[in-house]
Amino acid sequence: MSRILSLVGVTIVVAGVMAPRSALSQATADDHAADGHSHANAPVSCTTLASPPWMGLPELDREQIAALRLEMSALNTPEAARAAGFNPVLGDIPGMGVHYVNMLRNMDGVHIDAPDHLMFSTIDGQEQLVGAAYAFIDAPDTDEPVPFQSDLATWHDHPQFADQGRTLHMLHIWFVPSSNGPFAGLNFWLPYRTAGIEPPSSCWMADPADAERIQTVSFALVPPRQPAAADRFAERQAARGDMLSALDAAARAVDHDAWVAAADRFLSDLNDAERTAVQQLLGVLNDAQMSTAQREEIRN
Numbered sequence: 001m002s003r004i005l006s007l008v009g010v011t012i013v014v015a016g017v018m019a020p021r022s023a024l025s026q027a028t029a030d031d032h033a034a035d036g037h038s039h040a041n042a043p044v045s046c047t048t049l050a051s052p053p054w055m056g057l058p059e060l061d062r063e064q065i066a067a068l069r070l071e072m073s074a075l076n077t078p079e080a081a082r083a084a085g086f087n088p089v090l091g092d093i094p095g096m097g098v099h100y101v102n103m104l105r106n107m108d109g110v111h112i113d114a115p116d117h118l119m120f121s122t123i124d125g126q127e128q129l130v131g132a133a134y135a136f137i138d139a140p141d142t143d144e145p146v147p148f149q150s151d152l153a154t155w156h157d158h159p160q161f162a163d164q165g166r167t168l169h170m171l172h173i174w175f176v177p178s179s180n181g182p183f184a185g186l187n188f189w190l191p192y193r194t195a196g197i198e199p200p201s202s203c204w205m206a207d208p209a210d211a212e213r214i215q216t217v218s219f220a221l222v223p224p225r226q227p228a229a230a231d232r233f234a235e236r237q238a239a240r241g242d243m244l245s246a247l248d249a250a251a252r253a254v255d256h257d258a259w260v261a262a263a264d265r266f267l268s269d270l271n272d273a274e275r276t277a278v279q280q281l282l283g284v285l286n287d288a289q290m291s292t293a294q295r296e297e298i299r300n
Contacts, residue, residue, distance in 0.1 A: 085104055099133070
């Protein structure tokens with residue numbers, strides 16, 4: 001069975017998750033609102049699985065991730081990635097960064113030392129390598145083994161972007177601290193770091209209300225893509241300077257109550273259009289990080 005993932009297919013995937021006002025995203029947002037929480041980013045141990053070297057993982061997994069990170073360090077700039085055959089697809093996806101796709105690697109299955117994607121995100125004003133991903137097309141109940149021992153490492157998939165009876169499977173690996181561990185579909189720390197704001201404590205993700213607040217603030221920090229809208233967003237964020245500074249200071253002090261107060265103040269300042277866009281984007285991207293079986297369980 002073919003494992004080839006075409007560039008067209010990848011483009012469609014990214015285009016789909018970056019269209020928050022589409023019918024798909026509205027339905028997804030409604031599903032999550034009815035369900036009450038996200039299933040795609042379960043909390044992990046904040047002491048052993050929040051940052052490399054991911055001490056809560058089996059030793060073999062830690063060794064494999066460390067080796068992969070070292071191997072990919074030679075490709076830690078966009079220029080080096082392009083020279084090695086990785087090319088950017090569409091742009092920055094909140095919680096993931098920019099996917100750089102190597103088409104040749106998609107043709108020979110899953111290999112632990114040869115990921116199909118590299119992920120870059122802007123941190124401290126520079127595009128930095130933050131993770132990698134494996135991708136292939138197969139039946140929803142694929143027998144392709146996950147190349148890690150941990151139960152946290154599972155394929156998520158995109159059935160709408162493959163031919164009938166098959167689906168696009170993916171697995172992310174993070175090289176940087178992650179809100180939901182090394183294999184999370186979404187890393188909610190990336191928008192904070194791109195905005196130059198300290199992410200909140202990973203330990204706060206264990207509380208559902210805090211996790212929802214953290215995710216909403218994260219995506220509220222993401223500027224829209226349209227130039228005119230991005231300019232208006234920049235003006236509003238500049239006017240919110242005190243709010244953003246309060247978020248940063250509370251996170252650096254690991255002051256939960258102060259951070260909640262700062263987050264609630266910031267979120268209450270969002271207008272209706274901003275609030276709707278954030279919720280729809282959260283809905284569609286969280287849905288995109290689940291497996292077909294997880295979606296069916298929620299919707300049945």
